[in-house]
Amino acid sequence: MGHNAQGAMHTHVPFREVLDQVISFVGLLDPQGCILDVNEPALEIAGISLNDVLGRRLDESFWFSHDLIEKRRIKDAVLRAQEGQRVRFDATARVAGGKTIDIDFQIAPHYAETGELISLVPSAIDISDRKATERQLKAAQEAFESAIRNSPFGVMLFDKELRVKVMSKGASAVFPDEDHVTGRDMYSLLRDMWPYDFAKEIIGNYYHVLVSGSPVEVKNAMGIRADTGAEEAYDYRLERALLPDGTYGVICYFYDLSERRSLENEVRESEQLFRSTFENAAVGIAHVARDGTWLRANHKLSEILGYTPAELEQITFQDITHQDDLDADLQLLEKVIQGQIDDYVIEKRYVHKHGHTIWAILSVGAVRNDDGSIERFISTINDISAQKEAESARDMLVFELNHRVKNMMATIQSVASNTMRSSSSYDDFKESFSGRLQAISKAHDSIFKSPDQKVDLMEIIKEQFEVYLDLDAARLEFTGDPITMDSQAARGMGIIVHEMVTNAMKYGSLSNDTGNVTVSWALRAQDNGTGVNLTWKESGGPSVSKPDNVGFGSRLIEILVEQRLGGSMNRTFSPDGLRCDISFEVLHGTTELSGVRL
Structure with a gap:
């Protein structure tokens, strides 16, 4: 089973190409946890080749063998995936040059329709930016408080x-019992130290700074201490400061003016470091109130969601969370509020200001008051929309691969049956059947021609009918204008015709000995020669009716017509056969009419 999985990934070129376009690590393991395949970006970032890791256990591979703890975590994740679990956690991986990066690692089991475990699928995305931002924010907060705590000045x-949050070493001369002071409110502290009128004036200055943001500087503030009776004088300066939790507080400097300036600069630089980290982070960061109101958001979050910071402050995160993800997010948030967990990480969707969906990894932590209640949440939002689009394309190609293999088998079965009926001997059958198999292979290969080629529409259609050209060519008729299509449109048209030929052989006019297929097309003059109307008409086959369910092949045709050709289609199921009308645009065309009957 593992060998077949590996072969499928190597031989199906479009599927492999899409995996190699995925910017993250994507791999395939056999049920024992040994590597069958890995996409190209994962190999390039490590500076290794597939042969270097092929057949190795994932925990023994280049990416995870550098660290004993990571090896054990990866090995445990593989064992849990073998038991049917989907496992996800943050880890580190080794890359080229002996460096390591932070990753969001995930591994999941893959089962056959019978329930048999056939493979394990590990994947990872680089979260180094998010981790670096979290570390920088923490370092900025520690540096900010350390600059104050270690100051020799007051x-x-x-x-x-206006409660004491941090006190410097230099302030211990005035407040020797730091534990008694930290956490106390400034009102009771000053009223214990100074007479009422003197304390009232100082308290008024604190309030003014906190509310207005304007600094206050007082020189030679002299008074007689109420607690000691000693006369003391201070120069002090009050400034409002943005704290690391997003709120505003007040810094009080009380020392000689000449010494103060040096410390002011150091503390101001620390605050600017925090502000710069917040605003210039590579991921979205926000402070969110308990009710979900956005209190503060950085520029990256505005870029991700499409709202300005001012617009975000008028709404809640619930307003722009995808409804299918809201309950899960709120349940985790409630666990944080109740103190059951400290933080959480969730993959969720937001609704952009312009209406489209944004996929993100949301990390939420809480800032608590002294009594343990929630003051605010700090959220980190990492946009993974591009990764989700790549995963969707990968899943689509997996379904297409499965569908195409089934179609190929049905086509071969139909060709074998028709060849047997028309052959006079085994040798005659062998020669005819071999040639038709080669024709099927040629038709399949033609879908994936060089991306630099431009192809004639008649050639595209004929190649997909190649197997019938010598089987019963009189049953086919192709008529239309000479039209040249670029590689992307030609590839899409090739798949569309391939699907319709297969359906005709399985259910339609090519499933018996009497049916016919006519394909005709013409340029639309009203579209300046760029529009095409194409009609597929079947006749003489079994009676057809509109199916109850739309299969993958039909959905694939609709997607290719709309997205690859920029067109539309309409199917008519009449008793005498299917009719399909397709209207699309091309970049190249001529107006000379020509026809051919085969």
């Missing part, structure tokens, strides 16, 4: 409630 940081 510095105190107050939170939005």
Whole structure:
């Protein structure tokens, strides 16, 4: 089973090409956890070839063998996937040059229709930017508080409630018992130290700075301490500061003016470092209220969601979360509120301002008050829409591969049956059947010609009917204008005709000895020679009726007509045979009419 899975990935060129376009790690393991295949980007970033890892256990591969802990985690994930679990966690992977990157790793089992485990599918995306941003934010917060704590001068940081948050070493001369001071509100602290009128004036200055944002500087503030009776004088300066949790507080500097300026610059640089990290991060970052209101958002989040920061402040995250993902998000958020978990990561969808869907990995943590209640949430949003589009294309190609193999078998069976009826001997059958198999192979190969070629529409259609040209050519008629199609449109048209030929052989006019197929097309003059009307008409076959369910092949035809050709189609199921009208645009065409009957 593993050998077949590997062969399928190597021989189906479009499927392999799409995997190689996926920017993340995508691989395929046999049921024992040994590597069958890995996409090209994963090999390139590691600087290795497929032969270097082929047949190795994933935990023994280049990416994870560098670290004993990572090896054990990957090995455990493979064992759990073998038991039917989908496993996901953050890990590190080795890349070229001995470096490591942060990844979001996932592995899932893949089963046959019989329920048999046939393969394991590991995948990973690079989350180094997100991890780096989280580390930078933490470092910025630590640097900000450390700059204050380690200052030899008197510095105190107050939170939005004007409670003491951080106190410097230099402030210990005034407040020797740091544990007694930290967490106290400024009102009670000052009223214990100074007479009422003196304390009231200082408290008023704190309020003014917190509300207005304008700094206050007072020199030679002199008073008699209420607690000690000593006369003391201070120069102090109050400034409003943006704290790492997104709220505003107040910094008080009380020391000699000449010494103060050096420390002011250091603390200001620390605050600017935090602000710069927040605003210039490679991922979206936001502060969110408990009710879901956006309190603050960086430029990257505005870019991801399409809303300006001011527009986000007027809505909640619930307003722009995809309805199918909202309940799961809110359930996890409630667990954080209840203290059951500290944070969570979820893959979810947002609705962009312009209406389209944005896939993202959301990481949410909480900032709590002293009593444990939620003050606000800090959210990190990483846009993975491009990755999701690549995964969708990969899944589509898997379905197409499965469908195409079934169609090929049905085509071969039909050709074998028709060849047997028309052959006079075994040798005659062998020669005819071999030639028709080669014709089928040629028709299949023609779909995937060089991307630089331009192909005539008549040639595209004839190649897909190649197997019938010597089987019963009189049953086919092709008539139309000479039209040249570029490679992308030609490939799409080749698949469309291939699907319709297969359906005609399985269910339609080519499934018996009497049916016929006519394909005709013409340029539309009203579209300046770029529009084409094509009609497929079957007759003489079994009676047909509109099917109850639309199969994958029919859906594939519709998708290719609309997306690859930019057109539309209409099917008519009449008792005498199927009629399909397709209207599409081409980039190349001539107006000279020609026809051919085969």
